[in-house]
Amino acid sequence: MLKKSFLYLLRNFPELIVSLIILPYLVIKAINGGNFNTYLAAAELLRHGDNCYNVWLSYGNSNVPTQYGYSPLFATLLIPFTYLASWLPPLLFLLADVVMLFRIFRLIARLLKIDLLPNKLLWLGLVLVFSLRFILHNFEMVQLNILLLWLTFEGLYRIFFGNNKWIGASLLSAGINFKILPIVFIPYILYRRELKASTMVAVFSIFFLWLPSVFFGFNFNLQLHEDWLTIINPLNTQYNADQNSESCRLHGLAALIAAYFTNNNNTDFQWPTFPLREPIIEVIINISRLILILITFFFLQSKPFLRFKSPHHFVTETAYIFLITTLIFPQQNKWAFVYIIPALAIIFHSLLKNTNRKSLWSIFPLSVVFILTTLTTDGIIGKNWNNITECMKLVTIGIILIIPILMQKIEKEPA
Secondary structure, three states: OHHHHHHHHHHHOHHHHHHHHOHHHHHHHHHHOOOHHHHHHHHHHHHOOOOOOOOOEOOOOOOOOEOOOOOHHHHHHOHHHHHOOOOHHHHHHHHHHHHHHHHHHHHHHHHHOHHHOOOHHHHHHHHHHHHHHHHHHHHHHOOOHHHHHHHHHHHHHHHHHOOOHHHHHHHHHHHHHHOOHHHHHHHHHHHOOOHHHHHHHHHHHHHHHHOOHHHHOHHHHHHHHHHHHHHHOOOOHHHOOOOOOOOOOOEOHHHHHHHHHOOOOOOOOOOOOOOOOHHHHHHHHHHHHHHHHHHHHHHHOOOOOOOOOOHHHHHHHHHHHHHHHHHHOOOEOHHHHHHHHHHHHHHHHHHHHOOOHHHHOOHHHHHHHHHHHOOOOHHHHOHHHHHHHHHOOHHHHHHHHHHHHHHOOOOOOOO
């Protein structure tokens, strides 16, 4: 009887079983607090009517003060959780992360019709193995990227495949408000002729920007948003040529280019660089970003204001947009690369569905990607070697190599 009950729960509520299995691990990470301590510290400041920006924050077990860089609304929503024990809100958030990951995989599997694959468990295993490092980074640091991925993908799914566009628009708008990354999907929605949904996203975004005024007044809310926008301004020097001036653990195009075209100030490891003047570096960075944006049209494969060809095509084109979002936006860390999950889902679906000689050519570049993105973690090669790979941006290089692999996986499917 107990075995049957367990199998029933595993089949119908796998996220519950997984959460229980990894609960001790999640509790340890919640006690450490990670970056969630910073969010709670910002919420506590707002609770007392103080500005949460441009100040060093610590909370709970955090001994390393950091600065808050998310929206006023997100900190406002966390205010009720500041009345709880410091470890409980991070634990609740990590448990929610597990649920959101399952939902993301379910949506992708539904759109790609994974049930038709004879080896769907192998598909799931491969996607998890290639993305596990970044999932664990989000758990370890109690970061928001899984939440952002879910808000965006769920929002897009409801806009294009559900009958509740307003829910989809509100979810996407919440993601944009928490952290600006999902804003790249507004042009995509317009391109796919979802004018009503685009309007809803704009309305909800304005509403979310205004909402903290209910608690703090209009003027204080305006000041909070001015300070927030100053911090995240992509034109700031530290987000371009000076990307690595304070930490070699940043990733993305700006960090990669700055690593090889500015003087290497790392005291532990020196490698050949080709220093250029800052204006030239910034031009190179922006041209590189523009190239990645223009490649989007290769994945769209249709004229503006037309629907995508199929659900498979929808996943492919949005997967590319998710992938380059982590590259074109500055000041990204490794945990942001959890955004590659949709791209990996497409690649391994195509590989398992079409096991011919042409598709097998993907195995070698995928092996290189795995070495650069996963085998470079400090848990495998140690902290010293990991520091070298961080300085050389090998993870970013591995993420970029996914792009040509994904380009080969566009299927000519009927609508």
